[in-house]
Amino acid sequence: MSFRLDAISVGYPNGQRALGQIALAARRGERIAVIGPSGAGKTSLLRLLATSLRPDDGRVEVLEQAPWALSAARLRHLRCRIGMVHQAPPMPPRQRVVTAILAGRLGAWPAWKSMLSLVYPADLAGAHEQLARLDLADRLFDRCDQLSGGQLQRVGVARVLYQRPELILADEPVSAMDPVLANLTLGELCKEATTRTATLVASLHAVDLALRWFPRIVGLKSGEIAFDLPAERVTNALLRELYASESESPPVQDGTQPLLVTTGADGGGSPRAACR
Known part of the structure; x- marks a missing residue:
């Protein structure tokens, strides 16, 4: 089992609920899109799932471990096995792209190698390959401050x-990319997960991308x-019904193309991306 959430609840400091009674599990190698x-x-x-947020109630298991029952050292080791792609990657503006990518393995390297890599990149070929x-x-x-938002997102993906x-987690990883680059990036994430039997969970704004890749x-x-x-x-x-409170139709990648409907044997109508 890659992860399991049982009766999870999370509240904001102002008393509002962020998550309530969530039950969700995934086997190793699954690819899951989260939409809404x-x-x-x-x-x-x-x-x-990244163990950066502790629940108010319920039980969390990630990579067959209960993170909040671990010592600080073992929790750091668990986090090295989890990769997180942020919508706005937290990279220092003056940091070089190569250094940002190699930071993906700093937690797994010995301390001396991590410190040395900050001065002289330890694996230029590896960073170049992912880029x-x-x-x-x-x-x-x-430098990271010379890149556009979409380029920074791709650097964040390359680091992971x-x-x-x-366990690969991606929070709106292609929101600043055009359709071609968004599909390239999601394709590489899915390829990586499939090749290594890693679990991939991505939140996506565009419903058509979720249906296409997950x-x-x-x-x-x-x-x-x-x-x-x-x-x-x-x-x-x-x-x-899911998006009723936000818009009349589900959001798609370019904001204009609707989802096509193919009616199955049950007559329910399964949406497919118009650009498929």
């Missing part, structure tokens, strides 16, 4: 690819799981 309107709890869910997968090989020595974690879709609404289904069983009716 703004404020549904998607980021909180990923932070729980090349994301069409950024020519930016290896650029270089880290080679067992076999399992979890819909979140008001901090609760609205549905947890194979992609082919996610219907337009379910999506309209």
Whole structure:
């Protein structure tokens, strides 16, 4: 089992609920997209899995360990096995791209190698290889403040690819990218997960990307799981209900193309991305 959440609740300091009674589990190697309107709890869910957020109630198991029962040293070791892609990667503006990528393995390296790599990058070839997968090989020595938002997101993805974690978490990893780069990036994340049998959980704003790349879709609404289904069983009716409080139709990648509906044997109507 890659992770298991049992009856998880998380509240904000102001008393509002971020997540309520969440029950969710995944086997090793699964690819799961988490979708839902703004404020549904998607980021909180990923932070729980990353062990950066502690629940108020319930039980969390990640990579077969209960993180909040571990010593500080063992918790650090567990976190080295988890990779997190942020919507806005937390990289110092003056940091070089190569250093940002190699930081993915700092926790796994001996202290002397980690310190040395901050002065002289220890694995130029490895960093270059991951950037090349994301069409950024020519930016290896650029400073992070010289990159666009979409380029920074790809650097964040490259860092996690270089880290080679067992659990990959991605919070809106392609929100600043155009359609071509978004599909390239998600394709590389899915390829990495499949090749190494790593678990991939990504929150996505664009429903068409979720349906295109992920076999399992979890819909979140008001901090609760609205549905947890194979992609082919996610219907337009379910999506309209999920996003009813935010818009008349589910959000898609370019903001204009609707989802196409293919009616199955049950007549339910399963949405498919128009650009498929």
